[in-house]
Amino acid sequence: MKQSPILIIGKNGKTGARVNQRLQSLGYKTRAVSRSTSLSFDWENSDTWRPAIEGTHSAYVTYQPDLAVPRAEATIKEFVQLAKDVGLEHIVLLSGRGEDGAQRAEEILKTSGLSWNIVRASWFAQNFSESFMLEGILDGELVLPAGDIAEPFIDVDDIADVVVAALTETSHRNKLFEVTGPRALTFAQCIDEISDAIGHPLKFTSIPVDAYINALNEQGVPKEMQWLLRELFTVVFDGRNCEVMSGVEEALGRPATDFKTYIHKAIESGVWNPLMQKKSA
Numbered sequence: 001m002k003q004s005p006i007l008i009i010g011k012n013g014k015t016g017a018r019v020n021q022r023l024q025s026l027g028y029k030t031r032a033v034s035r036s037t038s039l040s041f042d043w044e045n046s047d048t049w050r051p052a053i054e055g056t057h058s059a060y061v062t063y064q065p066d067l068a069v070p071r072a073e074a075t076i077k078e079f080v081q082l083a084k085d086v087g088l089e090h091i092v093l094l095s096g097r098g099e100d101g102a103q104r105a106e107e108i109l110k111t112s113g114l115s116w117n118i119v120r121a122s123w124f125a126q127n128f129s130e131s132f133m134l135e136g137i138l139d140g141e142l143v144l145p146a147g148d149i150a151e152p153f154i155d156v157d158d159i160a161d162v163v164v165a166a167l168t169e170t171s172h173r174n175k176l177f178e179v180t181g182p183r184a185l186t187f188a189q190c191i192d193e194i195s196d197a198i199g200h201p202l203k204f205t206s207i208p209v210d211a212y213i214n215a216l217n218e219q220g221v222p223k224e225m226q227w228l229l230r231e232l233f234t235v236v237f238d239g240r241n242c243e244v245m246s247g248v249e250e251a252l253g254r255p256a257t258d259f260k261t262y263i264h265k266a267i268e269s270g271v272w273n274p275l276m277q278k279k280s281a
């Protein structure tokens with residue numbers, strides 16, 4: 001199996017890039033794709049799927065924009081069927097906790113007849129440093145429609161380690177790993193921990209979801225993304241996902257990375273440097 005490339009859908013994504021780097025350093029060949037790669041893969045264009053899949057036997061699949069969107073179910077169904085027809089044998093699917101749409105997609109994979117793994121993840125810690133929350137942090141104030149609900153944010157490096165284990169260790173086949181960080185924290189607590197670590201004051205402000213969506217609308221954020229963020233901050237972020245789960249330990253035999261360690265790595269990466277430089281100026 002080491003000879004045929006492992007397909008990675010989401011080459012430059014937060015998890016895809018890390019999975020790609022880890023597999024390559026272990027000596028595996030990879031074929032990492034997204035819309036911008038020379039062999040292009042676009043979830044919106046099923047004509048691009050077959051060339052990406054052909055010649056591969058296992059795949060790491062991240063769906064865009066999110067398995068919660070209503071059209072994801074039909075898309076995943078079509079993709080999994082094609083993958084089977086083309087000869088893919090094993091799919092590791094990145095899923096989200098507490099999302100009905102994600103669970104429907106999981107079911108499609110589990111009942112497909114393919115060998116499978118599901119990595120069902122909590123919110124990513126890296127959302128604070130590599131995604132939509134970074135801008136707020138750099139502005140000194142994160143404004144979100146989230147109150148006192150705690151979330152066990154997971155370090156994306158842990159997700160990548162679990163995905164690589166699932167792709168390369170046959171003893172893990174046909175298992176679901178529900179992966180979270182080791183502590184549930186509210187957004188306000190996360191911001192306090194980041195603020196303490198970087199030595200720069202940061203503020204978290206909770207606003208009503210309608211005000212948040214109106215602001216996104218004024219910024220020209222597409223309607224589907226508005227729908228998704230409303231769904232994530234209301235239906236999904238209602239307390240159902242507070243519980244810490246043991247998926248990282250089950251897959252890797254070690255505890256999940258703490259949020260403080262994540263903060264340390266983010267500081268090292270330089271992503272929050274503009275704030276730290278302000279402090280030392």
Ligand SMILES: NC(=O)c1ccc[n+]([C@@H]2O[C@H](COP(=O)([O-])OP(=O)(O)OC[C@H]3O[C@@H](n4cnc5c(N)ncnc54)[C@H](OP(=O)(O)O)[C@@H]3O)[C@@H](O)[C@H]2O)c1
Binds near residue numbers: 123124
């Ligand atoms: N963020 C969280 O807290 C969280 C929690 C649980 C689960 N998830 C799930 O994680 C998945 C995302 O994984 P990730 O964070 O590793 O990826 P990511 O960082 O969101 O990936 C971004 C990449 O996806 C590619 N992309 C965008 N639209 C695409 C399309 N239509 N077809 C193909 N590629 C496309 C883009 O590359 P190109 O521009 O080159 O196409 C972009 O670089 C989503 O399914 C999300 O629901 C996220």
